Amino acid sequence: MQLTIEFGGGLELLCDSKKIHNVNIEQQNGEDKLTMKGLLSWVRTNLIKERPEMFMKGDTVRPGVLVLVNDCDWELSGQLNTSLEEKDVVVFISTLHGG
Numbered sequence: 001m002q003l004t005i006e007f008g009g010g011l012e013l014l015c016d017s018k019k020i021h022n023v024n025i026e027q028q029n030g031e032d033k034l035t036m037k038g039l040l041s042w043v044r045t046n047l048i049k050e051r052p053e054m055f056m057k058g059d060t061v062r063p064g065v066l067v068l069v070n071d072c073d074w075e076l077s078g079q080l081n082t083s084l085e086e087k088d089v090v091v092f093i094s095t096l097h098g099g
Contacts, residue, residue: 001025001034001086005043009094011065014055015047023047036069037080039090055092064096 005021012019025034025042037059044052054062060080061067067074068091074082084090 001027001084003039003084003087004089005039005047006089006091007093008091009066009096011055011092011094014049014051016049021047033083033085035080035084036067036074036078036082036090039084040080061092064094066093066095067091068093 001024003023003025005023007015007019007021015021023046025039027034040056040060044056048055055065056062067079068089069077069082069084070089071091
């Protein structure tokens with residue numbers, strides 16, 4: 001499945017300072033659909049290069065990370081259960097900034 005994953009608000013620093021990632025994700029264990037829970041696991045394993053604890057807490061994103069799926073807040077579409085489709089755009093933005 002082809003997806004575009006974007007990081008902003010400082011999260012790109014966890015991914016070798018690369019903001020936009022065009023990725024191809026294979027379905028796991030014969031699953032019908034890829035969900036955000038599966039995507040987060042894939043991102044932690046394949047894209048996050050350092051300090052994964054700054055991005056995730058348990059099996060979800062840390063508080064203060066805004067998640068958008070095709071410009072829609074994932075809280076409106078089911079969070080971890082949000083189903084992803086071919087060519088979706090997933091954006092992670094940290095709303096926590098130092099000062």
